[in-house]
Amino acid sequence: MKTLTFPDFVINRDNEKCIQCEVCVRQCAFDAHTLDKETNKVETDIKKCVGCLRCATMCPTGALCVSEYSQKIRKNCNWNEKQLKELYKQAETGGVLLTGMGTDKDYKIIWDHILLDAAQVTNPSIDPLREPMELRTYLGSKPSKIDFRFDISDLKLKNLQKGILKTKLPPQLKIETPILFSAMSYGAISLNVCRALAQAAEECGIYYNTGEGGLHKDLYKYSKNTIVQVASGRFGVNPDYFEAAAAVEIKIGQGAKPGIGGHLPGEKVTEEISQTRMIPSGTDALSPAPHHDIYSIEDLSQLIYSLKEATEYKKPISVKVAAVHNIAAIASGIVRAGADIVAIDGIRGGTGAAPTRIRDNVGIPIELAIASVDSRLREEGIRNRASIIAAGGFRNSGDVVKAITLGADAVYIGTAALVAMGCHLCQKCYTGKCNWGIATQDPYLVKRLNPDIAARRLINLIKAWSHEIKEIMGGMGINAIESLRGNRLRLRGFDLHDNELKILDIKPAGESL
Amino acid sequence: MIINSKNMTHRMLNEKIRSGVRNGDRKIILKNINGQRYIASGLKSEVNIKINGTAGNDLGSFMSGPKITVYGNAQDCIANTMNAGKIVIHGSVGDVLGYGMRGGKVFVRDDAGYRVGIHMKSYKEMIPIIVIGGSVGDFFAEYMAGGIIILLGLDDTKEIVGDFIGTGMHGGTVYIRGNINKNRLGREVDSVEFDDNDKKIVNEYLTEFCRDFNLNQKNLVNQKFTKFKALNSRPYGTIYAY
Incomplete structure (x- = not known):
């Protein structure tokens, strides 16, 4: 069938600069560039270009420029180009539209309408370059009270001040900065990317999350910085997997596809993935929603305690859910079911593969979810019983600070971490052809990403964000992340309507205390 | 102890x-x-x-070896994601037996509930086995990706199996004693020829099953079994537009 769709991109090749070296031919897994054997010249088929910019980046002479295809359909605010292209595609294939990464739809980003406070005159700001600034925090259930005693036999003041904790604390995850790497499965991403995330987590004193695809043997050594996931497909879940982790996360849902299960397209289920997941190679790895053993909060509690028993109560159990309309009540149920951590993923959360309609239309923004969950747990007097990890499109340290100030304990970053490693957000993760060697299992593409260099880039990112968080906190006159958490008085809404301000429980900009 | x-x-x-x-x-x-x-x-x-x-x-959830x-009897979610070992039940079990099971054996003398053996997996020598002496409920072997389930239905007064057998199945093998009406099957499975090799497999586990429960295997020799496999290792591969 002749396609009626038109290209997304145009590739301009400057023939004066092009030296016919064929780098672009080798770099493009989508075959946008090919060598014409007859003329011995490099040819370009713009219809195949996905806009990942790999060729333009790697071209040694800078001869390539990828830009938006300029021929536009007649201007129409309702039936825009994207709508038409999707209609053509569905008319030509009869298929459910599949996509990757977080939604690209033009939703209001509430972070950009929240303003942070700073100290002026009446309370001093702190210079983080010269004064201690505490970003370390602990994730896990906190007791409602603690008992401790002083050793009065030792009268040295120093020892007296220390005290000895009598209460047995539930297991905690210590993090040096409130940023963790979000769940991305081995299968969705390559082993090299997993390695880079694990290495960076180790060096930064944080955690990476295996996602639901099991754990490759090479990564067992990073157990101190690993959170493993248990999803409905139960891929790679066994006692060794728990031993190789600091915490276990039950994946109920993710922000990019609430109510939809995990789906690793068969293109990416290679022999090694088939081994780790124990499914036939080439099959789609299905992790359906729901877990067929969880139909209620009581059933969730059963899986939480099954995992607690399996890990001898030594590891925090997290439950990850997508931010949906009723998220506050859901989170309350999760805490009451016994979870130590509630991870909430907003509508802008990323994915390796999701139906476009689901990704772009289902869920709520993480900003509102954090606020409503934190408020609800505080109202119910159970906020101490679980930590909140927020996820879903954190773009920079400003977003992180705002999330914590709204009430999150830490954030998960996925997309930002991938971008740090080279991702250009072409949204073709589900094809397995990632030219940047990230979302692929093709050995030729996988080796493009050097795990050591990628880890260095991640470490740099975490370091930079941590510095920025300290700067922002210092400006507010706050010297510990714990004092920032839930400190909503230090936030103001700008250009937000009343209901949003009410849910966020923040004052409008310009209103004093 | x-x-x-x-x-x-x-x-x-x-x-x-x-x-x-x-x-x-x-x-x-x-x-x-x-x-x-x-x-x-x-x-x-x-x-x-x-x-x-x-x-x-x-x-026995997640267990490896015991x-x-x-x-x-035993209740729900027995052998959830079990990795290795064996569970023998001199009675019946509830729903969701052997969810995501990765290895080892589960023998149930009597009946099991809904969703037996869903998401069972296998890789090379890791092959989980479930044998059930009685009958089972709906969604038997749903999303099954590997392993072997043998359903005997020894109590002839009961329906041996419920509806939607093997919905979403994309790997593994199911053997059910006797003939099964096609309208019981999920869309992703069909019966295939039960050959001598299958007979060998079934007999091997039947011998063990009969020994564990002190049953007379002679009554089961030469019984007819129907074998079910997934029609396609990628049941939902074609519904998406790439």
């Missing part, structure tokens, strides 16, 4: 079992079990556990 489980919580019970295992106990007898959950959850050991009473939900015999 004998543990009297009367009035014991699952946490106390499992602590006792684990400390027994750590002390080198090879045989543990649990008395007065009355629905305690998570028995032997995540346990990595070759220990032999005998349970007297009704075992609660998630018996041999558990239940003299009585």
